Amino acid sequence: EDKVVQNPLSLVVHEGDTVTLNCSYEVINFRSLLWYKQEKKAPTFLFMLTSSGFDKKKGRLSGILDKKELFSILNITATQTRDSAIYLCAVEAQCSLVTCSLYSNSTAEALQL
16 A cells, blocks of 8 residues: 655754655655645745755755655754645655546644744
8 A cells, every 4th residue: 555654743853953854655666755835825836856875955945755665754944934834745656548647645743943
């Protein structure tokens, strides 16, 4: 069965801290892992990771993917109040002739500052 798990489920940090959020997955025909930030409405796309060991950065946020160990890490450096949100990871599976699926975690990580 395909699954995506994040931990910790919630986290309280102080401004200026560095935060590490983890996402592990078990998906047949893995294609990519996506990170999102949800504040009030629909989640905002942060970035997509497709290659192992590649460190993707967006401002103070960075993500890395390990396809061998089946996990991803999202790091937020020098946290600010505006970083308070729910962070979601989702895994996209390779499309077949019939279907293409996006598996997301059932529980999100909430970061509170």
